[in-house]
Amino acid sequence: MNHHASISTEKLKRNFQEVVPGLREKDAMDEATRCLYCYDAPCIKACPTGINIPSFIKKIASGNMKGSARVIMEANPVGASCARVCPTSELCEGACVLNHASSPIMIGQLQRYATDWAMKNRVTLFEKGESNGKTAAVIGGGPAGLSAARELARLGYKVTIYESKAQAGGLNTYGIVSFRLPQQVALWEVEQVEKLGVTILTNITVGKDIQVDEIVNEYDYIVLAVGLGKVPSLGIEGEELDGVYDAIQLVEDTKTRPLETLSVGKRVVVIGAGNTAIDAATCSRRLGAERVTMMYRRTENEMTAYDFEYEFAKQEGVEFRWLVTPKRIIGDENGRVKALECVRMELGQPDESGRPRPITVEGSEFTVEVDSVIKAIGQNKLLPLIEAIGLEHVQGVVKVNDNHQTSNPKVFAAGDCIFGLGNAEAMVVDAAEQGKKAAYGIHNVYLSTKKEATA
Amino acid sequence: MADLRINLGGIQAPNPFWLASAPPTNTGYQVERAFEAGWGGAVWKTLGDPIINVTSRFAGLKYNGQTIGFNNVELITDRPLEVNLKEMKEVKRKFPNHALVASLMMEPNRERWHELVKAVEDVGVDGLELNFGCPHGMAERGMGSAVGQHPELVQLQTEWVKEVAQTPVIVKLTPNITDIRYTARAAKQGGADAISMINTINSLMGVDIDTWNPIPHIDGKGAHGGYCGPAVKPIALNMVAECARDPQVNLPISGIGGISNWRDAVEFMLMGSSGIQVCTAAMLYGFRIVEDMIEGLNNYLDERGIESVMEIVGKSVPRYSEWGNLNLNYKVVARIDEESCINCNRCHIACEDTSHQCIDIIQAEDGREKLTVREEDCVGCNLCSIVCPIEDCITMIEIPSNQPPLTWREHTALMNSAQ
Numbered sequence: 001m002n003h004h005a006s007i008s009t010e011k012l013k014r015n016f017q018e019v020v021p022g023l024r025e026k027d028a029m030d031e032a033t034r035c036l037y038c039y040d041a042p043c044i045k046a047c048p049t050g051i052n053i054p055s056f057i058k059k060i061a062s063g064n065m066k067g068s069a070r071v072i073m074e075a076n077p078v079g080a081s082c083a084r085v086c087p088t089s090e091l092c093e094g095a096c097v098l099n100h101a102s103s104p105i106m107i108g109q110l111q112r113y114a115t116d117w118a119m120k121n122r123v124t125l126f127e128k129g130e131s132n133g134k135t136a137a138v139i140g141g142g143p144a145g146l147s148a149a150r151e152l153a154r155l156g157y158k159v160t161i162y163e164s165k166a167q168a169g170g171l172n173t174y175g176i177v178s179f180r181l182p183q184q185v186a187l188w189e190v191e192q193v194e195k196l197g198v199t200i201l202t203n204i205t206v207g208k209d210i211q212v213d214e215i216v217n218e219y220d221y222i223v224l225a226v227g228l229g230k231v232p233s234l235g236i237e238g239e240e241l242d243g244v245y246d247a248i249q250l251v252e253d254t255k256t257r258p259l260e261t262l263s264v265g266k267r268v269v270v271i272g273a274g275n276t277a278i279d280a281a282t283c284s285r286r287l288g289a290e291r292v293t294m295m296y297r298r299t300e301n302e303m304t305a306y307d308f309e310y311e312f313a314k315q316e317g318v319e320f321r322w323l324v325t326p327k328r329i330i331g332d333e334n335g336r337v338k339a340l341e342c343v344r345m346e347l348g349q350p351d352e353s354g355r356p357r358p359i360t361v362e363g364s365e366f367t368v369e370v371d372s373v374i375k376a377i378g379q380n381k382l383l384p385l386i387e388a389i390g391l392e393h394v395q396g397v398v399k400v401n402d403n404h405q406t407s408n409p410k411v412f413a414a415g416d417c418i419f420g421l422g423n424a425e426a427m428v429v430d431a432a433e434q435g436k437k438a439a440y441g442i443h444n445v446y447l448s449t450k451k452e453a454t455a
Numbered sequence: 456m457a458d459l460r461i462n463l464g465g466i467q468a469p470n471p472f473w474l475a476s477a478p479p480t481n482t483g484y485q486v487e488r489a490f491e492a493g494w495g496g497a498v499w500k501t502l503g504d505p506i507i508n509v510t511s512r513f514a515g516l517k518y519n520g521q522t523i524g525f526n527n528v529e530l531i532t533d534r535p536l537e538v539n540l541k542e543m544k545e546v547k548r549k550f551p552n553h554a555l556v557a558s559l560m561m562e563p564n565r566e567r568w569h570e571l572v573k574a575v576e577d578v579g580v581d582g583l584e585l586n587f588g589c590p591h592g593m594a595e596r597g598m599g600s601a602v603g604q605h606p607e608l609v610q611l612q613t614e615w616v617k618e619v620a621q622t623p624v625i626v627k628l629t630p631n632i633t634d635i636r637y638t639a640r641a642a643k644q645g646g647a648d649a650i651s652m653i654n655t656i657n658s659l660m661g662v663d664i665d666t667w668n669p670i671p672h673i674d675g676k677g678a679h680g681g682y683c684g685p686a687v688k689p690i691a692l693n694m695v696a697e698c699a700r701d702p703q704v705n706l707p708i709s710g711i712g713g714i715s716n717w718r719d720a721v722e723f724m725l726m727g728s729s730g731i732q733v734c735t736a737a738m739l740y741g742f743r744i745v746e747d748m749i750e751g752l753n754n755y756l757d758e759r760g761i762e763s764v765m766e767i768v769g770k771s772v773p774r775y776s777e778w779g780n781l782n783l784n785y786k787v788v789a790r791i792d793e794e795s796c797i798n799c800n801r802c803h804i805a806c807e808d809t810s811h812q813c814i815d816i817i818q819a820e821d822g823r824e825k826l827t828v829r830e831e832d833c834v835g836c837n838l839c840s841i842v843c844p845i846e847d848c849i850t851m852i853e854i855p856s857n858q859p860p861l862t863w864r865e866h867t868a869l870m871n872s873a874q
Binding site for chain 2: 025026029033034037039055058059062063064066067
């Protein structure tokens, strides 16, 4: 690779350490005591997994740390990850009653304090339930799959997770930058699920290494929690050049390969303005890139990244250019990216996502010199797999009923694969709640068939 | 999962967490909610002859935003006896395994006591608690603490009740007294099956410096009330411990006084309580607080491999003695951990102004300031470790003594024999 930004190995390692420190003991106790312990607290209602927040905070204050971790993880099987990545100012902390009187309780940090304690003290929080003789296959070991598996195991099902990567955890393990979510946090959550007797088969891709039919026939129930696929192509000239990256692949590389082997050069452009784009941009800065620009075809107002991520990116020195779209990637004689031709946009009437449609401003092309172009424009649906199972879907979004049951009564779905259109970001905490609901959906169906059988 | 069941003088309960006789146990609706929330027992709000309550009955004492003390000028039940009895019967029907105890107060008349006891036991309560402690409103009529401050009256009225009671009798003692052991012994003499303590402490919460009214005030006038809440815990704990170690008392104890969480409950049980009662914490947060109390206690016992909570009752009592029996040759000194010290200098000024002037602020080699204890001058009083805001920054370290233990009693005896 050319255009290596020179950066030492120690600096690289430091750059990818967790940015936000956890609370120290005095801070945690002071903050836990400051919580009013509301009745019918709005923070509980704001949490998609319904964690009993006042309860876990009170347990920190009373010195019942094990109880605190249990309350969190019971409602949210990936509660340790969520403590670090949830947009708390839009969820629990945004709802805190103290917003109207002083300042909201640092709920995310307290949740991290309790789950860090559980990890450090190697506590096992849950046990598997008495066997009910039923089996379940969970396709995909990310937050939705893990949550479904955990709840099914507690309800007595024999669960097997099929994970296509080398380790489970999904985007928590591979997709969210190390300096926001260290891998060992996600892997601890995976370990907790394994301890309930859940079998996790890794390096096995359903539809490729094993046929769907085998799974659908072998198990009593199936949970489809496969998430989404790769970043789609931009559909422009030059995409095959050396130096064009998939944002999700880049972040995964920073979590799985030695950092010294990675380089994005000195000047980077990231196409997109969601949280993944910000992850790719901040990774690039931390890999030594001097100038990192995020380009988005709409404006700041339509950007889907969380406010705190936006602020973080700005502090990292990432630049933002709004109302710009890439038109053509230009390579040098060695087939390497050397420049990016862009065109300006303006906003028109709302499109089907409800956001203003970007319209090309004719003749407004301009070119910038770049070493890398990183695509962060969303993710493809895993259509081939959905169709192989034969499930009803809307443009690749699997259709489910209130029980999270698909058009195949044995198959239930949760997570990004049922995430619809819109301008909201799919949150890890949503995936966790959907995973739980899919498990309860299965149990509802199982109990009603059992009742019919004995009637 | 440890076994949290207790037996207090013959009264069984699924766990040690009971609600004390107070506003939270006024009605059947409330007691049922409490049992549903997980409380193991409840002592009903004191039954007796009709009274009339005033408004503006409570006051709180806040410290740094937390309510640490509470005071009330409320009296016993202001609802008719029949209504209370009917509701108690219904509660027992719905919750046969929870402990329901009736608190009683009656004028000093033997026949009237007998009548009340029989009427109450008729509805199926698990035990009785005799209120010899209400410090306001009833004492003026010869009841409540007017009884509790006189050992002979405690003994007499306990005997009266025991003449007819079929269920265990708990005598609730007042702390507004010189030495609670005397009234505890009197309860024992009277035949009590258990004692509970403490009731509330005489108090005046404050004065409104703008209006010059007492706090609380009722139409511009105030009267002393009963103090409770976290602030009274050390007073209550001491009284429990003194009674627990007194061979002339020798009765099961229900510990009351500022218990807010599972740790407080463990402390009271270690110092001799077979069960505990809570009021203020429930009034501040609601009945849901019992969930963490139960879980915290369970985790505590599990971590130590203790199977039943009754095993911890009284385990610290043998270590509670008299000043004259303390070892004068036990030496500790303060040690400050440089790593955790944040240089607030609070330890220095506390020691310099009010203790033994042995903490110095010195310049370390790197130019920063360092707090250090002159151990040869340190008397090991603990003051610095109390004022330090950082947990475990200042620890009291035992300095092994080359002298055998020596108490004041022994020291005095030696002095006398030398003369």
